[in-house]
Amino acid sequence: MDEHTISFVGTSATDFATECGITMHNFCPMNYHTWELVPEDAKTLMSEKLEVSWKIRVIANKYNFYGVCECSTHAQWKRTRGKWSEHWKKNGGKTNPQLARSKRKFDCPIQEWNHLCDYWELEKTKKYSDKMEANRAKQVISRRGSRSIANHTFQMINPETQIPPSPLEVYHKLHFNATKQGWLNENSRIEYENIIEHKQAALDELNSKGITITTTMEHQLEKEAIKSVCGRKKTIQSAWEVGVGPVLRKKDSWMKSVAESSQRDSSENESLRSSYCTRGETETG
Incomplete structure (x- = not known):
């Protein structure tokens, strides 16, 4: 484990990412639109499952393993959401949402797929998505790929x-x-x-x-x-x-203290998604 960025390296990085992905799919609900809205019980359960499967309590004591697990499962959660969203867009989600809804991603449960489609079809969500796509198009990405x-x-x-x-x-x-x-x-x-x-x-x-x-x-x-x-x-x-050396950001504070939580998403992003969740929970209730 790299002591500066508190992340696994070498073959351990691939193995741990795979394990996080499997654990996240099995125990984390995807019908929440920010990581902060995912129940703490689910996050704790995923960390416990990973700790047992990896048998690395020593690392847990040294590096706050629960923080490492939450950061990694959060990354897998965002990656999965992104893949499902991309699948929805490729199947005409922005122009023909009903067609896209009928072409469900095979690894997405039908209830969660319908919930996400409801969210993606909102005008506010579409505008926000277009804005983020335009911003990403301006970025110059290094050739490091998915490897940290x-x-x-x-x-x-x-x-x-x-x-x-x-x-x-x-x-x-x-x-x-x-x-x-x-x-x-x-x-x-x-x-x-x-x-x-x-x-x-x-x-x-x-x-x-x-x-x-x-x-x-x-x-x-x-x-x-x-x-x-x-x-x-x-x-x-x-x-x-x-681009040169590891540093600790404010949202990486969990690396220093178990009591501190990681930084939330931007207020605009959180406001957009939580407003829909609140509406959805009200309608469900």
């Missing part, structure tokens, strides 16, 4: 020396593909060159002072160079500070 940055870093460790990659090597891997198009985009290439210039300037300054530069110091200089170049346009939006 911590896992990419783990896979890049030298098998003979067990030396981890430098931050600059990780940045290069996530933004350059030698077998295909090369750099992810022109901006990535320019940023990489600027990062090297910033690093070299810092090295020259230390050398002029007669300071011996260690590997640890060099890695830190690379982190600072990447932050200096990339941080001008980007903000800390994930557990990886401007």
